[in-house]
Amino acid sequence: MNNQMNEPMSRKEMLNMIDEISFSLIDTQLYLDTHPCDTDAIAYFEECSRIRNQALRDYANCFGPLTIDTVTSACNDRWSWVNEPWPWQEGGC
Amino acid sequence: MWNYEKRLQYPVKITQTNPKIAKVIISQFGGPDGELAASMRYLAQRYTMPYKEVTALLTDIGTEELAHMEMVCAIVHQLTRDLTPEEIEKAGFADYYVDHTLALWPQAASGAPWTATYLQSKGDPITDLHEDLAAEQKARTTYDNILRLVKDPEVCDPIRFLRQREIVHYQRFGECLRIVQDNLDAKNFYAFNPEFDK
């Protein structure tokens, strides 16, 4: 994944991007729970979801998995899920 | 069931410890209007809710509140990280420290332990949604109170985020109440309990 300058994103930049798109997704999700027929909201949800899923895979490939579903993307012979940092630690989040 | 993502919903990066303010902020972990109570309240209410949109929202907001609980714990953890015994004593943090060292334990700022009495799951959709609307306002007020006490912008930042989420949740629960009303007779919303009477 590259940023606008076409250089590879740092871990921090990529995580920030995942935080942003995931947040848009969840706020749309709550709206859709009470507005299940709103097609504008559904379209926005699907767009955010697509971007997020790709970003999670890219992040796992570069820096290790954020979700159990992307553990296999970080293919090696060690169980990377246990790796630090955890979100509340220095450098985590 | 639940999945976990190895990130906070909103970043928490606090570089300066402050056990005094940590003692106050811990109320949003284990206090009466905190995120743990909110999560357990909504997740408990959803099992017998007869309207699927409301069940979905209780599930989704209940889940989001767990993420908020994690943020509050991250804040308290970073505010108390690597404290010395002298710093602990000076900040009036010794009462908590003696029983928990620097670990997180769900209690209110007063020291009262978390309890299920902080929430209600009454089994009537109108009642439960009013409980939920009130809960969101109580949480918002608690964050307002915290913002008045906090000087450190690194602490204010995630607190402001958490406060704003309460306002959004209030709107959603309000819409759920409208959905419940639409499913009942406006001539008498209280004729029966749709969760129990058939």
Place this chain on the structure above:
Amino acid sequence: MSNYHSNNMYQQQSNQRGYMQQPVTRPRYSSNDPLEDMALAMAYVPWQTWQQIYEPCPALQRGTIFKELDKPFLGRGGRNR
């Protein structure tokens, strides 16, 4: 004062009860109540609709994608205003 001319409860109350009551200003429950068609003894939150939303970066900073729900705290410490 114009308050005493329209929606004037004063005259009706003294006629009904035969004694003088406190004059009232224009009551909140006038015919301009936007909720006047709603059933009593119930709370109502207005329906939100999908308007322009924030882009993901400001949305995360603000704490919502919805501009109309963005209601920051502007208060300060300790005093009544």
